Amino acid sequence: MRRKVFANLDEVVADIPDGARIMFGGFGGAGFPNNLIRALARKGVRNITAISNNCGTGEGELGLMFKNNQIRHVIASFPGPHAKYFQERYAAKEVTLELVPQGILCERMRAAAAGLQGFYTTVGVGTEVADGKEERVLSDKRCILEMPIHADFAFIKAQKADELGNLTYRLAARNFNPIMAMAAKTTIAEVEEIVPVGSIDPEHVITPAIFVHRIVQAKGLRYAG
Amino acid sequence: MPDKPRLTREQIAQRAAMELPDGAYVNLGWGIPNLIADYLPKGITVYFHSENGILGMGRRAQAGEEDFDQVDAMKVPVTLIPGASFFHQADAHLMTRGGHLDVAVLGGFQVSEKGDLANWKIPGAKGSGGIGGAMDIAAGAQKLIVCMEHTTKEGAPKIVKQCTYPLTGLACVDTIITDLAVIDVKPEGLAVREIAPGWTLEEIQELTGAPLITNGRVSEMNFV
Numbered sequence: 001m002r003r004k005v006f007a008n009l010d011e012v013v014a015d016i017p018d019g020a021r022i023m024f025g026g027f028g029g030a031g032f033p034n035n036l037i038r039a040l041a042r043k044g045v046r047n048i049t050a051i052s053n054n055c056g057t058g059e060g061e062l063g064l065m066f067k068n069n070q071i072r073h074v075i076a077s078f079p080g081p082h083a084k085y086f087q088e089r090y091a092a093k094e095v096t097l098e099l100v101p102q103g104i105l106c107e108r109m110r111a112a113a114a115g116l117q118g119f120y121t122t123v124g125v126g127t128e129v130a131d132g133k134e135e136r137v138l139s140d141k142r143c144i145l146e147m148p149i150h151a152d153f154a155f156i157k158a159q160k161a162d163e164l165g166n167l168t169y170r171l172a173a174r175n176f177n178p179i180m181a182m183a184a185k186t187t188i189a190e191v192e193e194i195v196p197v198g199s200i201d202p203e204h205v206i207t208p209a210i211f212v213h214r215i216v217q218a219k220g221l222r223y224a225g
Numbered sequence: 226m227p228d229k230p231r232l233t234r235e236q237i238a239q240r241a242a243m244e245l246p247d248g249a250y251v252n253l254g255w256g257i258p259n260l261i262a263d264y265l266p267k268g269i270t271v272y273f274h275s276e277n278g279i280l281g282m283g284r285r286a287q288a289g290e291e292d293f294d295q296v297d298a299m300k301v302p303v304t305l306i307p308g309a310s311f312f313h314q315a316d317a318h319l320m321t322r323g324g325h326l327d328v329a330v331l332g333g334f335q336v337s338e339k340g341d342l343a344n345w346k347i348p349g350a351k352g353s354g355g356i357g358g359a360m361d362i363a364a365g366a367q368k369l370i371v372c373m374e375h376t377t378k379e380g381a382p383k384i385v386k387q388c389t390y391p392l393t394g395l396a397c398v399d400t401i402i403t404d405l406a407v408i409d410v411k412p413e414g415l416a417v418r419e420i421a422p423g424w425t426l427e428e429i430q431e432l433t434g435a436p437l438i439t440n441g442r443v444s445e446m447n448f449v
Contacts (some may be wrong), residue, residue, distance in 0.1 A: 025316065027277040028300040029293055053314075054355075078355035087352050097353055102276060103318025103361030110315050123322060123364040126341075126395040129356070142395075171294040171311060175277045178313045206313075222293055 004165050004220065005215045009039035012188055014037060016153060020043050023154040023180035024052040029225075031173035032061045033155040033190040034216035038212065040155075041065050047072045051109070051151055053102065053176055054080040055086035060223025062086070071095055074193060075149060077102035082225045101129060103215045104146055106179050112148035113182035120145055154184030158207065161191040162198070165212030168207040174206065181211045188214040229423050231375070231404035239264040240448040241330055241372050241402045245271050246396060250320070250360055251278065251326040252346075255334030257372040272308070274326060276358040278317045281309025287403065298358070321358060322365035329366035331359060333373040333401075335388040338435035340398040340410035342371060343390035352392075363394030375403035375432055382434035383409070384415065405429050407446060414438040419446040 006012040013036060016022070022040075026032030040048075041064045048071045051088025053074055066085035077097045079086055089095040100108065101123050110120055118140050120143035124130050135146040154179040158167040167189060169177060181187045191208075195219050232240070238260035243429055245251055245265065252274045253261055262284070265271060275297045282297060283304035291302035320326055335343040342363055346354035363369060366402040384401060401408045406444055407419040408427050417437050422445050430437050 030277070030296055031294070057355075061377065078353075078357040079353045080355060090353050092352075099354070100355055101356050101360035102314070102358040103322050106313075106315035106318055107281045121364075123360050123394075127388075127392040130359065160237070171292065172275070172277050172279050172296060172312060173294040175314045179315045181248065 004213060005086040005163055009035050009041065009216055009218060012036070012214050013039045013043055014112060016040060016043065016045055019047045019152060020045065021049040021051065021151045023151045023184050024050060025154070025156040025175065025177035026061060027053050028172075029057065030171070031157045031169070031175045031177055034061060034221035034223070036188060036190045036216070037064060038221075040125045041068055041070060044070075047060040049075070049181075050077045051074045051149055053077050054059065054104065055083035057223045057225045058084055060225070067097065074098070075100060077105045078153060090173070100131070105149070106176070107170055108149040109179050109183040112150045113179070115217035116148065118145055118175055139208050149183070151180075151184040152179040152186065154187040156181050156187060156189050157191050158191045159211070160193045160195060160200065161189055161215045162195050162200050163215070165189070165190070165195045165200045165209035165215055166200050167207035167212060168200060168204055169198070169206050178207045181207045186213045187211055188216070190216055190218050193217065208212055232421055232446065233404070235260060235264075236448045237372050238401055240446055242406065243369060243447070244268065244370055244400065244402075245269065248272075250325065252276070252321060252326050252329040252366065252402075253379040254329070254331035254359065254362070258330035260331055261298060261330060263301050268420055270306070272306075274317070274320060276314065276317050276321065278312045278314055279303070279305070279309065280312075280320075281306050282318050318358065318361045321362045324365050324367055326362075326366045328368045328370060329362045330370045330372055331362060333371040333383065334390050335385055336371050336373075336398050336401050336410075337388045338384075338386055338410075341388050342369075342393045342398050344371075344393045346391040348390060351440045351445055359393050365398040369397050370398045370400045371398050371401060372402050375405040375429070382432055384433035389398055405432065408437070411440075416440045417443050419444050421446050
């Protein structure tokens with residue numbers, strides 16, 4: 001069996017280079033890989049492209065990396081009212097932003113995961129989102145072409161992993177995590193608990209092990225706000 | 226502008242709640258729509274959808290029963306009703322975009338006479354702005370209701386011939402519920418269905434940036 005379980009957080013992010021494209025799971029304070037984010041911030045990487053629904057809650061979630069000026073470009077749907085450090089860097093033009101409708105963010109990642117080269121959608125037609133995108137009419141509807149979003153790494157938070165990398169999630173902490181797990185070249189899962197192979201009922205697996213490359217156990221962190 | 230009472234935000238929500246059919250799958254956006262769940266008519270069950278992957282949200286969690294892995298799109302811990310389910314964000318938006326939701330209710334900055342919606346960014350506002358799920362929801366709901374005040378704080382119409390704020394979607398709004406009227410967006414124009422107690426159609430037209438029409442009788446807004 002391939003060894004996927006890492007001993008600690010610093011080891012699991014040790015080879016992540018400057019300039020990496022990284023997806024970060026989480027929504028509404030739930031399901032954020034906060035321990036992995038802190039480990040990456042500690043490592044001191046620079047010029048990261050972050051793909052994430054939002055841009056942090058104060059110093060929590062991605063906030064710490066914006067505070068440290070480690071992120072250069074963001075693809076996000078809703079930076080958020082509490083993304084203080086992102087907004088400061090954005091106003092200072094130290095970080096660039098591509099705003100994407102939330103469901104289209106999901107589908108562009110899923111297209112990458114599924115080996116699709118893009119798709120047409122009515123979402124965003126006639127809005128700022130359509131700027132510079134190919135438009136055509138399909139089934140009498142105006143549509144724009146959306147391209148896949150790829151990433152070198154996905155940082156995700158799950159509840160439980162077996163040693164092979166099969167994952168389960170808890171309640172609505174699932175959110176973006178299973179999609180990002182499928183879309184990145186290397187997926188790193190921060191989990192509350194690691195169990196032996198065979199102890200998760202196959203019918204209860206949400207993310208199959210084929211999508212998970214590294215696993216690390218850490219007690220989840222949550223940021224209020 | 227006539228200095229007469231208008232509906233409160235709660236009363237707009239109360240009126241909008243009456244548009245939800247029993248058993249419907251419904252998404253509620255930020256602002257006034259978020260108040261609607263408190264005003265469901267008795268005997269009606271509605272399965273509220275959250276873009277982070279919940280169908281069947283119940284009331285907000287009370288102190289002591291909060292679980293911060295079970296939050297709505299505004300980060301508020303919620304309860305579930307029997308029959309609820311969890312799924313990931315892509316499926317949550319497959320539901321919004323794919324026409325699976327019976328009704329969605331969003332807030333609005335401007336709605337045009339063609340049903341274009343602007344609800345995510347005020348021109349000149351500080352910061353990056355954020356789209357969130359609004360464009361997916363606007364594009365896909367079977368019926369899109371917008372709840373908003375009829376005019377801005379400065380008294381400018383929010384129902385206009387053409388939106389001047391950044392757009393959320395084109396020709397997506399079916400019904401507008403404001404503190405002054407219930408208006409259906411029809412191919413022939415903005416059809417007033419109901420008006421607020423004590424107001425006349427002429428007074429409401431004065432506060433509207435596009436022509437209003439009526440399809441027969443206009444009744445008084447009912448919100449109890």
